[in-house]
Amino acid sequence: MIKPILYSICIMLTLAVQAAAPVQQTLPALAKPFAAPEFELKGEDGKSYRLSDYRGKLVILAFWATWCPPCRFEMPSLERAWQKLKHKNIIVLGVNVGEDADTIFEFTGNFPMSFPIPMDLKGEVVKKYPVVGLPTSYIISPNGKVTHRAVGSREWDKPDILSRLLHMSQTR
Amino acid sequence: MKRRHKANMLPLLLLFSHAAHAVQQTTGIDAQAKLPYWQVSDNAMSLRLVQRLPVQSRAFFMARGFSQRQVERIAQSCIFQTVFKNISHLSNPSVLEYDLRDWRVISQDKRVKMKLREDWDYELRKSGVGTSQRLAFEWSMYPTQQKYKPGDYNWGMSDFNLKPGTHFDLQLKWHQSGKDHQTTIKNMQCAPDINPQSGDEI
Numbered sequence A: 001m002i003k004p005i006l007y008s009i010c011i012m013l014t015l016a017v018q019a020a021a022p023v024q025q026t027l028p029a030l031a032k033p034f035a036a037p038e039f040e041l042k043g044e045d046g047k048s049y050r051l052s053d054y055r056g057k058l059v060i061l062a063f064w065a066t067w068c069p070p071c072r073f074e075m076p077s078l079e080r081a082w083q084k085l086k087h088k089n090i091i092v093l094g095v096n097v098g099e100d101a102d103t104i105f106e107f108t109g110n111f112p113m114s115f116p117i118p119m120d121l122k123g124e125v126v127k128k129y130p131v132v133g134l135p136t137s138y139i140i141s142p143n144g145k146v147t148h149r150a151v152g153s154r155e156w157d158k159p160d161i162l163s164r165l166l167h168m169s170q171t172r
Numbered sequence B: 001m002k003r004r005h006k007a008n009m010l011p012l013l014l015l016f017s018h019a020a021h022a023v024q025q026t027t028g029i030d031a032q033a034k035l036p037y038w039q040v041s042d043n044a045m046s047l048r049l050v051q052r053l054p055v056q057s058r059a060f061f062m063a064r065g066f067s068q069r070q071v072e073r074i075a076q077s078c079i080f081q082t083v084f085k086n087i088s089h090l091s092n093p094s095v096l097e098y099d100l101r102d103w104r105v106i107s108q109d110k111r112v113k114m115k116l117r118e119d120w121d122y123e124l125r126k127s128g129v130g131t132s133q134r135l136a137f138e139w140s141m142y143p144t145q146q147k148y149k150p151g152d153y154n155w156g157m158s159d160f161n162l163k164p165g166t167h168f169d170l171q172l173k174w175h176q177s178g179k180d181h182q183t184t185i186k187n188m189q190c191a192p193d194i195n196p197q198s199g200d201e202i
Helices: A002-020 A069-085 A101-110 A159-169 B002-020 B054-062 B068-075 B117-126 B131-140
Strands: A029-035 A040-042 A048-050 A058-064 A090-097 A136-140 A145-151 B024-029 B036-041 B045-051 B079-086 B096-099 B104-107 B110-112 B145-148 B153-159 B167-176 B179-189
Touching: A058 A069, A058 A159, A069 A090, A069 A159, A069 B153, A090 A159, B036 B179, B045 B167, B045 B179, B054 B068, B054 B131, B079 B096, B079 B145, B117 B131, B131 B153, B145 B153
Parallel strands: A058 A090
Antiparallel strands: A029 A145, A040 A048, A058 A136, A136 A145, B024 B036, B036 B045, B045 B079, B079 B153, B096 B145, B096 B167, B104 B110, B104 B167, B167 B179
């Protein structure tokens, strides 16, 4: 009689540990890759960013906003990843949703971000992909196909994620 | 002896198989928010709902350019910070799906639907709220429908369509690995408005 009770306690403890555990650093592949919707947006630096200008590179397209807690958690790791990947045929585009340059500037004062930050001021590009919650990131292959989607923040500079991105950047 | 051993193992295996799909509910005080939370989880999903004080909603939406009247309308709702995660391990991956339109809020023998980002958007448009404010509102609300692969999660606000301080049960449904699941979280409570402000309807 004691054994089943002990088993039951062990299983409940396992479930509790799983629920409290940090989110796994996954990069789920899409069942049906699709052609990346084109966009051209003005960046917070005043430059214009057009997705098709990066054809031939692997694109990490991260949709985010300054008020979103998981985005604030994710952005520093995306910056660290960018520092390691920027000379490896990979580009990071951190598309901010619905905020102006002043708001973003204030945020980057505390969390430096050196990759391009196109501004989706009217929230039109975010709907094309489609995103339903922030942050959401897509991986766009060098030939312009959206191949992977990560919903929620990731630690982009973790070695397993970096090595997967490097591998994808070399796959045509 | 061998047969007896097998017979002993059978209830344990049944228990394990049942427990592996059992939904565990916990409640307490969220360490970060210092406010009550309710959580349900099993081997693949975790949903955590943390009370959000009206005063927090006031501060958040005032900072995003909403008028005093609009802010008060939001503050007088029943808002919870919501985090829904797919915690299934890659060795046994699950896909989770939910639709908040299927969830029901039960209070004083009445079953009501949640107030979703689409409902709020309709109301805010009708009131002439500007695009940037509506965008901020839309993206801060929990997605109405979502599909999570392992490691995926969202974080946002849910509105249970009740007045501050109201007690309620929440009947929630989700789809996991080809099966429909549902459970009820009993005796939740909307955060009370400890510092009410006057404000007209928007």
